[in-house]
Amino acid sequence: MTTPMRMQYSGALDLLGICFRPGGAYRFLPYPASELVDACANVDDLLGTEGLGFVDRVRNDAAPRQRVAALEGFLLAQLGRVRRDDVRVRSALGTMETLGGRVSVDQLARLVGLSNRQLERRFKECVGIPPKQLCRSLRFKGVLKCLTRNPADRWPSVAVACGYYDQSHMINEFRRFAGMSPAAYFERSPGQRDLFVGNF
Numbered sequence: 001m002t003t004p005m006r007m008q009y010s011g012a013l014d015l016l017g018i019c020f021r022p023g024g025a026y027r028f029l030p031y032p033a034s035e036l037v038d039a040c041a042n043v044d045d046l047l048g049t050e051g052l053g054f055v056d057r058v059r060n061d062a063a064p065r066q067r068v069a070a071l072e073g074f075l076l077a078q079l080g081r082v083r084r085d086d087v088r089v090r091s092a093l094g095t096m097e098t099l100g101g102r103v104s105v106d107q108l109a110r111l112v113g114l115s116n117r118q119l120e121r122r123f124k125e126c127v128g129i130p131p132k133q134l135c136r137s138l139r140f141k142g143v144l145k146c147l148t149r150n151p152a153d154r155w156p157s158v159a160v161a162c163g164y165y166d167q168s169h170m171i172n173e174f175r176r177f178a179g180m181s182p183a184a185y186f187e188r189s190p191g192q193r194d195l196f197v198g199n200f
Contacts, residue, residue, distance in 0.1 A: 002038055002129060002137075004179040016058065016067055018075075022134055023093050027085060028078045033128035053199040054121070088112040088176070089126045092119065101138030102163035105131050139163045140177045143170060147186060155182065 026033050029046060044052040054074050061067050092108045104178045108131055120130045127134060142162040146153060148185035174182045 002133065004177060006179075007039075016071065018071070021093075022097070023086075023089060023127045028075060028082055030082055032125045035125045035128075037128045084085060086122055086126050088114060088119075089122050092123075093134075096135060096138060100142045100163065101135035103135065116168065124156070137177065140173055143174060143182070147182065151186060 004100060008072075020028075023033070025036070029036075043055050047054075054070070058067050058070050084170045089112075092112050095108060095111060098187060105119065106115055109116045112119065114122070123129065123131050123134070129137075139162050143158060146161060155170065156167045159167045162170065165172040166171065171181055174180075174185070178185050
């Protein structure tokens, strides 16, 4: 996802989900990750009738541990079937996550031995979005971590620590990802922060 999505629900909610790391879903699905950016799809569209059958089986398992075990088994079986990986993209992703998105596309491309254009093409295939966009998302994630852990931190110091030019740059990026300013977001109680952002 490249834009914020808010979900509202009422009553009891029975939810089981998977949150892949950037590039993680590519190893389980038989088509480019770019086809899923900002999209919703049914399980049978993603994994065919086998995926639909799996959902029915999990839905009938009452115990959460059984559901998680069944989900892990299904994913491991998928991993054995799809068998695809991109070592250079994986290396670039590791660097990006270690540095919290504070790295340029030029540096990444040199590090993994690709041109900028080749790296971007491979990212769209494996991750779904270009490396520059993922770096922006990782920096935003860094701001959320900093301000959640230490709400009293001054925003200019958080902006610098997370790789922004200045406080204004950070606030503009925060609005883009969260749909609101940092002040508005952190005024809400933790239970009200119903924000789901991609690439976490």
